[in-house]
Amino acid sequence: MSTTGPVPADPTLVGSDLAAMARLLADGTRATFCLALLDGRAWTPTELARHAGVAPSTATEHLNTMVAGGLLVQERQGRHRYVRLADQQMAELIETMAAAAPVRPAPAARTLSADSRRRALAHARTCYDHLAGRVGVAIADAMTERALVEWEHGPRLTPGGERWLAELAIDVPASAKRPALRPCLDWTERRPHLAGAVGAALCGHALDQGWIRRVGSSRAVLVTPAGRDVLAARLGLSAELLTPAGN
Amino acid sequence: MSTTGPVPADPTLVGSDLAAMARLLADGTRATFCLALLDGRAWTPTELARHAGVAPSTATEHLNTMVAGGLLVQERQGRHRYVRLADQQMAELIETMAAAAPVRPAPAARTLSADSRRRALAHARTCYDHLAGRVGVAIADAMTERALVEWEHGPRLTPGGERWLAELAIDVPASAKRPALRPCLDWTERRPHLAGAVGAALCGHALDQGWIRRVGSSRAVLVTPAGRDVLAARLGLSAELLTPAGN
DNA sequence: CGGACACTTCGGCGGCGGCCGAACCGTGGC
DNA sequence: GCCACGGTTCGGCCGCCGCCGAAGTGTCCG
Known part of the structure; x- marks a missing residue:
């Protein structure tokens, strides 16, 4: 050996x-x-x-x-x-x-544009190649609640989760090198969102299908009306949560 | 939610x-x-x-x-x-x-005692609360080979692995907070060894049962004769591998 | 109560490294 | 060929911080 x-x-x-x-x-x-x-x-x-x-x-x-x-x-x-x-x-x-890094109180954005940018990032953004922010964490939560993913005995996709991805025509490339599913701690929400091959596939597919769209050249993203429909139908996420003004 | x-x-x-x-x-x-x-x-x-x-x-x-x-x-x-x-x-x-951190060639220990300490650590040591070094990595390898643990779809203990632990009377406390099994990259071997609740339970049990013993006040450990017997019988590890002089 | 010991505080020294502006270099557009 | 522009190199300034030794504080032990 x-x-x-x-x-x-x-x-x-x-x-x-x-x-x-x-x-x-x-x-x-x-x-x-x-x-x-x-x-x-x-x-x-x-x-x-x-x-x-x-x-x-x-x-x-x-x-x-x-x-x-x-x-x-x-x-x-x-x-x-x-x-x-x-x-x-x-x-x-x-x-x-x-x-x-210890959480320190937000340094009270000094300009209006900086503040709106900050809000946009906190709402939804890409984190390397997967989704983060309030929306990213909400997706992770909803998928956990519906038993599409499982964390207790090592993070993994459940059989239900595999069906769920197949129904959405999301293809997850299998790789020995990269873990299929990995929790990634969200640094605005301080709670995990989905990373790994599944997180990347989900994010890539959402961009391809126009469920989300990049905002300007930042890493902030917006959930489109089409995306809202899909996320509401498939994960029960509320329209309110998916709207950036929503806080 | x-x-x-x-x-x-x-x-x-x-x-x-x-x-x-x-x-x-x-x-x-x-x-x-x-x-x-x-x-x-x-x-x-x-x-x-x-x-x-x-x-x-x-x-x-x-x-x-x-x-x-x-x-x-x-x-x-x-x-x-x-x-x-x-x-x-x-x-x-x-x-x-x-x-x-990039691998740099070992800085050629300057004193004999520093060299022997380095060798002892490379052989077997504790890493936080689990086992590392050549022995730690060999255990992880052997357990993988015998399908006691599984990495591909999220690290986890297989049913066979659970039986294996039960036979050795090793109790792994379940915790929602701590993952049961986690790969931890070994910084002398550059390959993963076992961490998480399973890794900690294994190491703790081995110390309790006298399968391994701390060397002085360092974090280096030695595999005892009793430990060699157990590891040979249960994982097929060779006596040669479990002896510090063995390289 | 005196001394040993673990640890801490303080002042001062020296070096490292982050910063800028100015000058320089290559590429690409006109 | 000239110019604009992105990027780079260089010299010099300044502040930070890691280091030590000496002196101080608190605890335990005889």
Whole structure:
């Protein structure tokens, strides 16, 4: 069996290695980049600089550090550079860190537009490749309540859940590498929503079918009338919950 | 249902919050403390200072920071102070970070005793409250091979696994909060071992029954002759694998 | 009540690293 | 070929923070 194979190099992780990784997130500007990148899309240095309120040169330096540290990967196209999170593992790292961060009272948005953006994100957004926010958590809750998913003995889809997905024509690619179902702690709701292959398939299908739509270039999404119908019919979610003004 | 309850405070996590948490791990000395504390036991400032090679006053300052940040909790007894990781979530955070840290070639232990300590830890150790190291990974492998645990559709114990535990008189307390079975990436083997309630029960039982024994005050453990018999009979692990000199 | 001991507080030092603006480099458009 | 623009490099400034040793506090023990 595999454990009797060649003895591994036996690398001993030391504090400084761990610290070097943590340092990549231990700066306000870099952390702001990470939270923005959690939507799984690629951003340019200029976008990130503006988003975080720093000079482009500063953003460049941070991005170099983060790429060198393995947190991000980059792709160059002409005079543009695109960066995104290196992989799912790094996204999970950031999520885990965010979940562990103490809740502090919201810093009372200073401008009207910042406030509306904040509300839009809290309502519904993508988190890497799945759904988050009030809507994401409500979907997870409803699916749990209807026994479509099961958490107690390891997160998994129930037979009913598989039928449910099939009825909606949602295809979940099986992968040995990626877990089918994974709870992901929502950092606005502080409760889990659906991640893993199922969460990704659900979100992708919803975008394809026009059940949800991205708002501008942010990771906020809106539930369309068509989406409201589907979610009401299939999960019993109220129209009120699915409307951003609804709080 | 619960999501229609009172609207949460809607705290928006900002970069600086995330950074503040990450900063707790972003220092070589603090990270060294964390790795030591991963065994789940309580340490004193003096022990940690010596372990990390810094002055006691320095350790005190770090520990104050870490406690204030919610990473550690402390308990005072007379003139002693004991610190340990605040909870399972913080332990997972550290493990996730350690797993994401790039593998660097082992820094070639400088002293003989450091080398033997390193070897002992790589062989078998506790990781928070479960087993890690070559032995921990081998147990996870063997249990997977014998279909006692199942990972593909969400980690869980199979019916055969439940019988197996019952035969060994290992009782796994059911908890809604803690997952029964969780893979925990081993940072010397870079492969998963068993965590969660099952991993903890197994490790606790093994210590109770004298199948394994702590080595001195470190988190390294030794498999006793009794333990070797049990692991050979129940999982088919070779005596060679269970002996520390064996590499 | 004196001394040993665990721990803490404080002042001061030194280095690291985040920030910016200015100059520079390549690409693509006109 | 020129210009606009995204991105990068570099030098220099400043603040933060990790470190120590010395002095102080509290606890336990004889």
